[in-house]
Amino acid sequence: MTANATVTVTAESLRRFVTALFTRVGMSDTHAATVADVLVWADLRGVASHGVTRVPRYVELVAAGDINPRPAMQVRTDTRAAVLLDADRAAGPVAMTDGMRRAIEKARSAGVGLALVRATTHTAALGYYTLMAAREGVAALALSCSWPNMAYHGSRVAGVSTNPISIAVPGGDRGPVVLDMATGVVALGKLVQARKTGTPLAPGWALDAHGNPTTDPAAAHIPLPLGGPKGAGLSLMIELITSLVVSNPLVAETLEDTALGQRHRQNGFALAVDIARFCDLPTYRREVDRVVAALKRLPRADGAVDILVPGERGARTLAQRERDGIPLPRATVDELAALATRLGVAMFAT
Amino acid sequence: MTANATVTVTAESLRRFVTALFTRVGMSDTHAATVADVLVWADLRGVASHGVTRVPRYVELVAAGDINPRPAMQVRTDTRAAVLLDADRAAGPVAMTDGMRRAIEKARSAGVGLALVRATTHTAALGYYTLMAAREGVAALALSCSWPNMAYHGSRVAGVSTNPISIAVPGGDRGPVVLDMATGVVALGKLVQARKTGTPLAPGWALDAHGNPTTDPAAAHIPLPLGGPKGAGLSLMIELITSLVVSNPLVAETLEDTALGQRHRQNGFALAVDIARFCDLPTYRREVDRVVAALKRLPRADGAVDILVPGERGARTLAQRERDGIPLPRATVDELAALATRLGVAMFAT
Numbered sequence: 001m002t003a004n005a006t007v008t009v010t011a012e013s014l015r016r017f018v019t020a021l022f023t024r025v026g027m028s029d030t031h032a033a034t035v036a037d038v039l040v041w042a043d044l045r046g047v048a049s050h051g052v053t054r055v056p057r058y059v060e061l062v063a064a065g066d067i068n069p070r071p072a073m074q075v076r077t078d079t080r081a082a083v084l085l086d087a088d089r090a091a092g093p094v095a096m097t098d099g100m101r102r103a104i105e106k107a108r109s110a111g112v113g114l115a116l117v118r119a120t121t122h123t124a125a126l127g128y129y130t131l132m133a134a135r136e137g138v139a140a141l142a143l144s145c146s147w148p149n150m151a152y153h154g155s156r157v158a159g160v161s162t163n164p165i166s167i168a169v170p171g172g173d174r175g176p177v178v179l180d181m182a183t184g185v186v187a188l189g190k191l192v193q194a195r196k197t198g199t200p201l202a203p204g205w206a207l208d209a210h211g212n213p214t215t216d217p218a219a220a221h222i223p224l225p226l227g228g229p230k231g232a233g234l235s236l237m238i239e240l241i242t243s244l245v246v247s248n249p250l251v252a253e254t255l256e257d258t259a260l261g262q263r264h265r266q267n268g269f270a271l272a273v274d275i276a277r278f279c280d281l282p283t284y285r286r287e288v289d290r291v292v293a294a295l296k297r298l299p300r301a302d303g304a305v306d307i308l309v310p311g312e313r314g315a316r317t318l319a320q321r322e323r324d325g326i327p328l329p330r331a332t333v334d335e336l337a338a339l340a341t342r343l344g345v346a347m348f349a350t
Numbered sequence: 351m352t353a354n355a356t357v358t359v360t361a362e363s364l365r366r367f368v369t370a371l372f373t374r375v376g377m378s379d380t381h382a383a384t385v386a387d388v389l390v391w392a393d394l395r396g397v398a399s400h401g402v403t404r405v406p407r408y409v410e411l412v413a414a415g416d417i418n419p420r421p422a423m424q425v426r427t428d429t430r431a432a433v434l435l436d437a438d439r440a441a442g443p444v445a446m447t448d449g450m451r452r453a454i455e456k457a458r459s460a461g462v463g464l465a466l467v468r469a470t471t472h473t474a475a476l477g478y479y480t481l482m483a484a485r486e487g488v489a490a491l492a493l494s495c496s497w498p499n500m501a502y503h504g505s506r507v508a509g510v511s512t513n514p515i516s517i518a519v520p521g522g523d524r525g526p527v528v529l530d531m532a533t534g535v536v537a538l539g540k541l542v543q544a545r546k547t548g549t550p551l552a553p554g555w556a557l558d559a560h561g562n563p564t565t566d567p568a569a570a571h572i573p574l575p576l577g578g579p580k581g582a583g584l585s586l587m588i589e590l591i592t593s594l595v596v597s598n599p600l601v602a603e604t605l606e607d608t609a610l611g612q613r614h615r616q617n618g619f620a621l622a623v624d625i626a627r628f629c630d631l632p633t634y635r636r637e638v639d640r641v642v643a644a645l646k647r648l649p650r651a652d653g654a655v656d657i658l659v660p661g662e663r664g665a666r667t668l669a670q671r672e673r674d675g676i677p678l679p680r681a682t683v684d685e686l687a688a689l690a691t692r693l694g695v696a697m698f699a700t
Contacts, residue, residue, distance in 0.1 A: 077628050079461030081431035084628045111429030112464040112621075116628060139591050154657040155648035167587040169594075177590060179583045211649065226577045233529045233660040236645070237517040240527060241489050244519075244637045247629045252637065255644035271462075271621070278427050278434045278466060279597045287594045287602065294605035295586070298505035299561065307504040310583040 506561025
């Protein structure tokens with residue numbers, strides 16, 4: 001067995017297992033199933049960093065009191081087109097699906113709808129929520145904020161987060177188009193992966209623990225922002241337009257090293273646009289397919305095998321993994337098995 | 351006199367001059383003054399690429415019938431929280447200030463407000479419009495779309511636009527924070543500047559006319575997207591969530607080489623969030639200043655003189671240039687003087 005050995009599991013088995021685990025630590029069946037669906041979706045899409053590998057950490061966060069398994073989520077502000085949803089430290093998938101659902105409802109009545117989600121926890125793969133909207137013929141934009149884990153441009157330490165942005169729109173025969181990107185030049189998961197495999201990093205990807213640029217995967221400590229001031233600035237604006245509006249600042253608390261700043265906390269922003277209010281939806285869908293087709297006909301760059309649109313690779317991987325199962329690294333499976341034993345939950349069949 | 355010689359002019363003289371020019375080509379005094387204010391603002395902020403250097407091109411666009419100097423702008427869709435504003439080929443500053451004004455009004459009544467702006471023309475510096483909102487205590491996000499001028503990731507030709515994104519929020523004593531960034535790794539203006547000065551480009555900035563990567567400023571033809579698939583994907587999503595929703599596709603028309611695709615056309619997206627509906631605005635302002643202060647205290651990277659937040663350098667430049675005047679390149683002044691002579695408008699004093 002090599003370090004790259006994998007175990008294949010069906011999405012359904014994995015969902016059932018993860019649901020059982022989160023039920024065991026106190027979540028309702030519905031909430032546990034939502035968390036399971038969002039995490040397993042990331043594995044189906046090939047985004048392992050946001051998949052079930054996070055389960056042990058989520059369980060720790062429940063034990064530490066950072067994730068509230070029985071949140072009393074409530075709408076604090078309710079305007080014609082927006083809500084401020086206090087998530088009461090719910091698991092991110094529970095809070096963000098609720099937020100996006102409310103944003104879609106507001107958009108249906110007001111043309112555009114916004115849910116500001118306060119005090120959620122790890123929001124998982126943001127594309128899940130924007131795709132929820134796109135599947136219903138609604139365009140969506142989502143942002144999420146976490147604590148500083150990325151260098152701020154001009155500094156040698158973490159100052160902002162890799163705060164992601166996701167935008168999704170409905171499509172035609174080719175399906176929705178969904179972008180889900182972090183504001184770092186590379187995902188943290190990619191640095192971890194390079195460390196495991198010993199692959200040198202590209203210049204401009206990371207700083208070491210002393211704040212110096214490094215290409216040594218073992219020394220890489222924090223990622224650099226996408227395009228320097230652009231990624232750092234975009235990340236900061238996401239904090240300002242989300243965390244500060246919901247009165248739950250993350251960056252300042254951590255940089256000032258307050259007690260609150262050491263806690264696991266996140267905030268989210270979910271915007272929905274009911275495009276059928278502005279145009280003919282069937283025409284819109286055809287136009288999405290049309291521009292995608294036009295891009296795919298462009299002459300290829302040297303070495304480029306294919307021209308892809310946002311979310312296309314993930315959709316292909318999902319189709320394949322729904323059929324053939326999800327390959328999980330043996331290390332992840334072992335960790336989940338240990339957790340299952342500890343919590344007295346039956347392990348999934350492999 | 352060197353190629354770098356500049357002529358200094360006050361903002362007020364420049365605004366008067368540009369207003370007179372656009373009045374002469376048929377705009378109302380109000381519209382001409384709006385265009386002048388937006389262009390001169392870019393020069394005040396140090397963003398010469400979006401300043402009065404654009405005036406001759408705008409005049410050409412009026413002559414070609416692409417900019418309509420007497421637009422009959424009208425709201426086509428009006429929902430509780432959103433409008434679709436058909437700009438009837440108005441000058442971008444006229445359409446976008448109107449759009450942002452409407453988005454702010456909707457946000458005041460509905461919490462969030464959206465204006466989708468159809469069939470505008472060159473939107474100029476997007477930060478002007480988000481800052482309009484921020485000055486009134488409202489957070490804003492704006493997008494704009496134009497024709498393909500940037501390589502799509504994986505292709506060797508232009509496939510998408512350098513479509514910018516701007517986000518602004520009100521601040522406290524330090525003033526608003528405003529990000530205004532293109533989705534290209536560098537602005538087109540920077541490539542032009544490098545060509546003029548013969549400065550080699552960084553790798554990853556541009557392709558030559560044959561679609562091969564180049565660092566030769568004379569050979570640089572199109573910019574590459576910020577972070578490869580990220581910038582290309584973000585640009586595409588901006589087209590999909592803006593141009594396609596307002597039924598005025600730009601990218602597909604150009605890539606398919608239709609007659610419409612050869613015309614100068616843009617679309618815009620202006621979103622406003624009335625943050626006072628969700629939190630205490632004075633506290634919000636203090637929190638913005640607080641996080642900015644925390645970032646500025648971070649240890650500096652080697653070679654970094656200062657840690658800046660989005661829009662800070664522009665605000666400093668504006669304060670200095672409002673006092674000392676705007677230095678314009680002699681070439682720009684000569685071009686404006688020729689235009690003034692041709693149109694029979696008095697040149698500004700230098």
